[in-house]
Amino acid sequence: MYELEATADVLIMTGQGKASIDRRLFEDAPNSSAERLESIESTESILVRTVLAGDTDTFGRLYELYAPLVHGVLLARMPRSEVEDTVQEIFLHALRKLHTLRDANAFGPWIAMIARNRAMDFHRRSRKTVELSEDLKSSDAGVSKAEEILAIIRTLPEAYRETLVLRLVEGMTGPEIAARTGLTAASVRVNLHRGMKLLRTELGFKEGL
Secondary structure, eight states: OHHHHHHHHHHHHTTSOOSOOOTHHHHTOOSSHHHHHHHHHHHHHHHHHHHHTTOGGGHHHHHHHHHHHHHHHHHTTSOHHHHHHHHHHHHHHHHHHGGGOSOGGGHHHHHHHHHHHHHHHHHHHOSSOOOGGGGGOOSOHHHHHHHHHHHHHTTSOHHHHHHHIIIIISOOOHHHHHHHHOOOHHHHHHHHHHHHHHHHHHHTOOTTO
């Protein structure tokens, strides 16, 4: 497992996920996972309702909380060079369409779906095949290694690569991934376990190390 921990360190320390989770949200949170998730949902709902009530400045708080999710969803599917601008476009679109969100507690799954659809649109518009080698160009050895690992993650099944990027690149915990995406905690655990196993194989690590 040491190799995988090092892999996560390489990906996170090279700044692949620039927007980080606001840890203050959890500092005074209750101890149980269920209570923490309930707290997140309540905060999410309050923020959405506040924005819809006319306080658009509050949307910046939603951006802080969910930019890592959107960044990770896109990074699992698109060239790194396209991700930053697309993140901004998605949040502008979300602000304009927020009134269509039926469940105020579902902002995370909703904006994650917008990101997935935007990535699909990108590939449909692209006439040429995206070359992963373009993402591997860097003068920094650490960044090059991180991009190499990211390229491998992108070859994995979709469910695994998205969860792995959110965990390894964006630094989100399993409960955070579940809360933001709307997946069950069990599904996240399965995706991480199976995805890590596939990643170990692709990186050439022997089972048991």
